[in-house]
Amino acid sequence: MNEIDELQKVMRRLRAPDGCPWDREQTHLSLKKCLIGEMAEYLDAVDAADDAGMREELGDLLMQIVLNAVIAEERGAFDLADAARDVTEKMIRRHPHVFSGERAENVSDVLQLWESVKKKEKEKNAPADFVSRLDRIPRNLPAVMRAQKVQKKAAEAGFDWPDEAGVRSKLKEEIRETWEALDAGDPAKIDEELGDLMFTIVNLARFRKGNDASEILQRSTDKFVRRFRFVEEELARSGRTVEETGPEELDRLWNLAKRQEKRSASSSSESRTSE
Numbered sequence: 286m287n288e289i290d291e292l293q294k295v296m297r298r299l300r301a302p303d304g305c306p307w308d309r310e311q312t313h314l315s316l317k318k319c320l321i322g323e324m325a326e327y328l329d330a331v332d333a334a335d336d337a338g339m340r341e342e343l344g345d346l347l348m349q350i351v352l353n354a355v356i357a358e359e360r361g362a363f364d365l366a367d368a369a370r371d372v373t374e375k376m377i378r379r380h381p382h383v384f385s386g387e388r389a390e391n392v393s394d395v396l397q398l399w400e401s402v403k404k405k406e407k408e409k410n411a412p413a414d415f416v417s418r419l420d421r422i423p424r425n426l427p428a429v430m431r432a433q434k435v436q437k438k439a440a441e442a443g444f445d446w447p448d449e450a451g452v453r454s455k456l457k458e459e460i461r462e463t464w465e466a467l468d469a470g471d472p473a474k475i476d477e478e479l480g481d482l483m484f485t486i487v488n489l490a491r492f493r494k495g496n497d498a499s500e501i502l503q504r505s506t507d508k509f510v511r512r513f514r515f516v517e518e519e520l521a522r523s524g525r526t527v528e529e530t531g532p533e534e535l536d537r538l539w540n541l542a543k544r545q546e547k548r549s550a551s552s553s554s555e556s557r558t559s560e
Contacts, residue, residue, distance in 0.1 A: 296355045432487040515542040
């Protein structure tokens with residue numbers, strides 16, 4: 286028995302009537318957030334170039350995959366071997382330059398072959414009802430990434446603003462409508478307008494070539510985390526916590542964190558200039 290078989294055996298045991306109550310309760314839907322969380326932890330390990338962390342998180346990710354396969358197996362839908370067989374056949378089909386004698390001299394040729402085979406697969410398996418090109422973008426992508434992909438696909442079809450001025454005008458319109466919804470106090474309308482505003486901000490980032498909205502938001506979140514950590518550390522030096530501190534003191538420390546960041550950035554810039 287190999288390691289994958291052993292892992293399947295463990296997961297089946299956990300799902301057995303006398304197994305683990307938590308594991309027995311899980312469904313494909315309930316495991317969605319677990320799968321996303323494990324993927325995020327693996328990506329953090331990749332960013333940190335942490336081999337031990339990558340090994341651990343890949344294992345956790347594999348556990349989620351096997352658990353989902355075991356649940357499908359219980360339903361009689363498919364098992365892990367079926368999924369592995371399908372993806373193996375897919376990889377062979379989509380690499381005809383390796384397995385079928387097609388020619389591909391460079392990465393561009395490879396990508397063209399891949400898309401050509403992929404298109405034929407989709408045509409063969411196309412449902413009877415109409416399918417939009419946007420339907421093929423997974424809904425469960427992170428929201429910012431999905432929005433940017435939807436906008437990019439629409440733009441490729443020619444459905445786009447002629448220039449950045451149009452996006453800026455739309456942003457002003459969405460800000461105004463968001464304020465109006467907030468003033469009216471209708472929760473559903475507020476949600477709708479906030480969503481439209483965020484979608485337009487993502488579109489502005491996409492329109493400025495080279496800007497990735499997810500990365501931009503990630504950097505801003507990183508900045509908030511750095512400053513909040515600074516506030517926590519400053520308070521901890523005097524035995525205090527954020528919860529125990531008034532808003533004026535928190536504002537003072539937050540502004541101190543901002544000033545220190547600016548000084549650090551300025552010093553770094555001067556150092557590079559003098560080299």
